Amino acid sequence: MKNKKEMRTWLDDLNLDHPLVIAGPCSAETEEQVLKIAHELKNTDVSYFRAGIWKPRTRPGMFEGVGALGLQWLQKVKAETGMKTCTEVANAAHVKLAVEHDVDLLWIGARSTVSPFIMQELADALAGTDKIVLVKNPVNPDLALWLGGIERLHNAGIKNLGAIHRGFSTYEKTKYRNIPEWQLAIEFQNRFPDLPLINDPSHITGNRDMVFDVCQTALDLNFDGLMVETHYDPDNAWSDAAQQITPKALVQMMIDLKIRKESD
Template identity: 35%
Template sequence: MIVVMQTDSTPGQIEAVLNRLREHNLRGHLTVGEERTVIAVVGAAIPPTLREELEHFAGVKETLRITQPYKLVSREVKPSDTVVTVGDVKVGGGHLAIIAGPCSVESEEQIMATARAVREAGANMLRGGAFKPRSSPYSFRGLGEVGLQLLAQARAETGLPIVTEVMTPADVDLVARYADVLQIGARNMQNYQLLEEVGRTGMPVLLKRGLSATIEEWLLSAEYIIAQGNPNVILCERGIRTFETATRNTLDLNAVAVARKRSHLPVIVDPSHGTGKWYLVPPLTLAAIAAGADGVIIEVHPDPDRAKSDGGQSLNPENFMGLVPQMRAIAKVVGKTW
């Protein structure tokens, strides 16, 4: 349920409501918006008489039942868009995030060349994997902390914030020392211990949708992060597994519109993993922006034919540079800026 406070409610009145929730072993998450202040009530067992009880409190306008299983993620709690700030970059609320870089950090020469190229083309964040989950245990799985150090070096030169994946709860502290955005990969979307751990950092988190996850399951995973007091969650649609074999995955642009309807969180799209084909990345990138996405995350490699991972879905710098003006044109039509 949510408690809607009156526009002129005082801090003391809000604290009185929060104290009563604690008496019932419940938590209240406060959201202060331009039009209203809302307290989202979460907990295992909400007493049936609580709504009537709270409506007698001074400063309370009304109480409402939340119909969705996810509470803090829902637009019922927060009607306005959440804007996640990463350095000088804003994601959501009409701001478009263009995240680009290689699937894996392979060497200093490779990551520095890519960072310079995507920065020059117009990207505002740099992606790159230091720890890589791979289907085969014999595939290249990243450089670990050395890869993180190279990403930090690229950030120091280009000014681009870093988006990189964290795979286990034990690695969160290490990755958080280098990264600006902690990425949760598709295979870890329902790793609830990891979700809670990144939630406790308070850092921006990019949450990829699982390979076979429903939109509701995806939003419930975001709920795990926000329930730890971290509102800085970016949802990422990266394609789902279907019967189609012509592409690596099926990029579900329905999910962009549905997630933005149901949730206040920004939603970005990964057309590289969504298709697995580099030549499909440009049209699907433009389609994602037209569908209302708050950004895209695109794989770019200086020499895709020699990439140690996912070269077949990576743009080269020239192709990425050619795509950016088209992205700007579509963004202008739908009212997005970066």
């Protein structure tokens, strides 16, 4: 994977001496849950606190997120911990609300990236904001859809862009929840070498025991950062219970991971 980026981006402006870390629960569940996790992540390598408030569940009847109420909890996270915040947006109404509540970074989920209509709606809604926008790969291993989503945002004048590699659906039974198909992430990076590329080991593995190894592979491939689902009581999380790790485990993982320096 290409090493040197030629353009300065929002990521360089953070002046980190380690890969970017985004962490927090899959879903915001209650105000207490959000704030407890945020306080446990404060003063660690985590720059951005994540929590999904509008949850794209594959089947109906599952917890679909707390909705706009969670935006107030994210505001409290920022005020109490100093961490920046991020959440998933999937339509223009989400964008409007997230911008009004000062969410710093918005990500676009894998089920949205597959739809050019949704991507265009999001690009139009985000135009004129200075938000950082990260585009997850589509659920299916189609590089063009991923590139096309980025291009729609770029064409709308959105400058602070990046991508998240969260693996791809497959009918085959594999050890992964979503197979990484690392070559697709490498190809993506070749096409957009200046764009920060973040790895999401949580949705790739679906299993907390495999998160470390996927993070290490991503760092060995010079990914710019990691988005790791983190919960103080993973087994009782309201979504994605099997893949979340505790804040304590995240801190230990950041110590144990081998991080390549540009000079290596």
